[in-house]
Amino acid sequence: MGDTGIVPAGLAAAGSKLWRSITADYDVEEHEHLLLLEACRVADRLDRLAMESAGAPLTVKNFKGDEVANPLLVETRQQGIVLARLLASLRLPTGDEDEALRRPQRRGGARGT
Incomplete structure (x- = not known):
């Protein structure tokens, strides 16, 4: 197993929990x-966005007066995508896989031309 080490400075609750x-x-x-x-x-940012968007309307009026999606919801969706991609790039195992298969083989070098 790994080493919990020290949680980097500046992380809030969600980020610290994920790190540990x-x-x-x-x-x-x-x-x-x-x-x-x-x-x-990003996990910390998602927590802050969730707090700020709690009870907020789903739509707001933009500078033209048109109803648009609340920017907090849009940013939450975008940050969720970023978090998923970052975690996927770590290639952590997803279950009780055989020890030899714990991490997928890493690709070497650039692909294509």
Whole structure:
């Protein structure tokens, strides 16, 4: 198993929890720390967006007076996509897979021309 280590400064509750849960269970390589740190920051951002958008209307009027999606909801969706991509890029195992199959083989070099 991994080493919980020290939670990086600046992370709030959600980011700290994500950091501890991943570093406690997995050996995160040095080059993956930056991806994990950014995923933790996004998790914190999603928490703040959830708090700010609680009770907020689903639509608001833009500068032209048109009803548009609330920017908080749009940003929440975009940050959710970012979090999913960051976590997928860490290639963490998803269950009780055989030890030999714990992490998918990493691709080497650039593909295509």
